[in-house]
Amino acid sequence: MEPMTTRRLLAVEDARARMLAEIEPLRPEVVPIARAVGRVLAEEVRAVRDQPPFAASAMDGWAVRACDCPAPLRIVGESAAGHGYDAPVGEGEAVRIFTGAAVPEGCDAVVIQEDAERDGNVVRVPAAEPGRHVRPAGGDFRAGEALLAPGVRIDPWRLSLAASAGRAELSVHGRPRVTVLSTGEEIVEAPAEPGRFQIYDSGSPALTAMIAGWGADATRGKPVADELDAVIEALRSADADLVVTLGGASVGDHDLVRAAGLALGLEMKVESVAIRPGKPTFFGVLGDGRRMLGLPGNPASAFVCAELFLKPILARYQGAPAEPAMIAARLEEALPANGPREHWMRAKLAYADGTVTVRPFRDQDSSLVSVFAVADALLRRPPGAAAAAAGEAVEVLPLARA
Structure with missing residues (x-):
């Protein structure tokens, strides 16, 4: 194995650019909107009609013609959410109305119920201003308006917007499949009892959780012994778009990850990074086309480099903006x-x-x-x-x- 001093140290931005140059967004798939949270849009979502599609009441009260107020008005009907009052409202008339219901034709204001006094079929209302307590048609968005752009990640609020536009399905980019492999004889998985010179594996469970949180399909492999054949076999059997190794990336006698990658045709794109912590980080393409990211074994080093390199890689796979938001x-x-x-x-x-x-x-x-x-x-x-x-x-x- 060549000494570290012969490896070219790349600046962080240069290293990230080289990694991202090897990543293409995954093919889109159509999913039910209920399963779209956490996924990245591969299409534009446009409104098919105005929202709300009619002028609606913002309060419980009385739909009136402002020009008739103040006055006692004759009650001619009721408008509730989903059940509007279909007839035009004429001079001296009022309609009982509830929040979210359509404002009847002819009415241009709503008097809240606390300000009105009902007496049988008559309601006394104070002066009213046109537009008072009325949500205009299209007040949220208009038909044909672009609501969500490709590349945004769907959260519950964006899902609500897409649903309000009448979408039952959304086209989203595929989830990258990522396998996390940790190496090192010093690592033991809880609840196994660690030996005198061993420590619990804190890196791979955290890294796997990060990957899942960043929208990928994460698989955590079993810790790999410090034996070249074992590392080669673990890499070979990883069914993933991206293999992320944790530990074994440096130049010690027991750091075998690079050698195992090279045995599987690894074409190195980033050999080392001028970063602290995380200098041994590397990236390349295996002979079968899978991508491989090697992270240092120390948890802080691995987590820093995961934020700076792994998170952008996963974003690029999903068609999302890949640069860290500083x-x-x-x-x-x-x-x-x-x-x-x-x-x-x-x-x-x-x-x-x-x-x-x-x-x-x-x-x-x-x-x-x-x-x-x-x-x-x-x-x-x-x-x-x-x-x-x-x-x-x-x-x-x-x-x-x-």
């Missing part, structure tokens, strides 16, 4: 100058008086799961960045936390 924040405390590698620091955001501030955790050791458990952002420090004073603006990648 924001600006003000440092809560000074930071020293950065070294030659781009540093992504686990951090905590705060919001006050319209300002976003960020505080990086003091201990950034790549093995610390406890720090990632409370972090809600990654703070980017460019290569060779000068020391930064408290209050200085920095780039931050917010993390989705429940």
Whole structure:
């Protein structure tokens, strides 16, 4: 295995661009709208009619002609949701109306029931302004209007919008199939009792959950022993569009993942990344066309690189925007100058008086799961960045936390 020093270190953006260049959106499929949450639209959704399709009441009360008010008005009928009053309303007449019901022809205002007094077939109403408590036809959207664009991920609110447009099915991009393989004799799965020199596997269950949360079909393979044949067989048998390995990506005597990939025809696209943490991260295409992403074994390194590389890859498979969504924040405390590698620091955001501030955790050791458990952002420090004073603006990648 070649020494790490001979591998070309790519900048984070260059590495991500090379990875994404090898990914194509998966073929769309049509699914029932109830199963579309979490999926990415492969079509445009347009309104087929106005919403609401008629002027509707915003309150319970009385539909009136504003020009007749104030006055005692003769009650001629009722309009309820789904059961409107079909006849035109004439001079001196009123219709009992309920929220969401169609405003009858001839009426242009609604008097709320608290402001009116009914006496048999007559209702006394105060002065009313035209349009009062009336939702106009097409007030939400108009027929032919574009409601949802290709590339948006369907959440419950967007699903509601598509349903209100009369859609029962949606065309969405396929889910990428991802297999997560962890390597290392030091790893043991709970509830097995770890040996004296072993640790519980915290990386692969978390990574599998991340992948599922990012819209992919995730499978977690069994931990693989530090034997070349075992790693080769695990890679060969992974039925996936993308194989993500955790650990074994560096150059130690027991780091066999690259060699196993090469044995299966791996064409390396990214050999190493100028990033901290996560320098050993690599990416390539296996001989049978499957993509392979190698992540470091330390959980923090793996999670940082998953946010920066794996999440964009999965977004590209699904036809969604792939670039990380960065924001600006003000440092809560000074930071020293950065070294030659781009540093992504686990951090905590705060919001006050319209300002976003960020505080990086003091201990950034790549093995610390406890720090990632409370972090809600990654703070980017460019290569060779000068020391930064408290209050200085920095780039931050917010993390989705429940």
